[in-house]
Amino acid sequence: MQMKSHVDNARDLGRGKKILGFDMDGVVIDNAELKLRVAKSLGINLSPMQTPAEIIKKIVPSDLLRRLQLAIYCNPMISIEAPLMPGIVKLLDDINSAKIPYLLISRRLEPSIAIDLLKKRGIWPKYFNESNAFFVVEPIEKNIKAKELGVTHYVDDETKILSVLADVPNKFLFDHLNVFPASDNYIKIASHEELAKYFLG
Ligand SMILES: [Mg+2]
Secondary structure (H helix, E strand, C coil), X not given: CCCCCHHHHHHHHHHXXXXXXXXXXXXXXXXXXXXXXXXXXXXXXXXXXXCCHHHHHHHCXXXXXXXXXXXXXXXXXXXXXXXXXXXXXXXXXXHHHCCCCEEEEECCCCHHHHHHHHHHCCCCCCCCCCCCEEECCCHHHHHHHHHHHCCCEEEECCHHHHHHCCCCCEEEEEXXXXXXXXXXXXXXXXXXXXXXXXXXX
């Protein structure tokens, strides 16, 4: 049997020290139905497969997309209707049980509206609260915040976000509709059950 080097030992010790990061929209919250409904009210018929942020922006003209985004993320009456992504509560419970630190980094422009929604869905303050939820504006700020907090694993539903997370070693694309290609830059995940294998494994 081979002796373990100091480097191996250090790596083994470091291996247990995960810090998990979550994006909010498209990962914790499922806005797909809201997008379909608001798009329809603007005269655009979308399919569920066209609702991910990076797909919808190629289909909906920018002025209408702006109106759709304002309705879904900045109108408290509409935003509040979005449901949770299936499986997220079980995953957060299991992460809590495993005592692995985790946090939220979101680009919501109106954090108070985001927090009201998380409260309504029973997620705030039980799982996310002022101690582990962070709101930033630009994509690159997600990397700055993740680095500052020592995030080792981050899950997002946008490839462009994952592409700027240079300081996060493990990147996961939440793609429950299976509309994005595989990439060397991330691991594609179809559900929170599947994500649990990486976040808890
Ligand atoms: Mg998102």
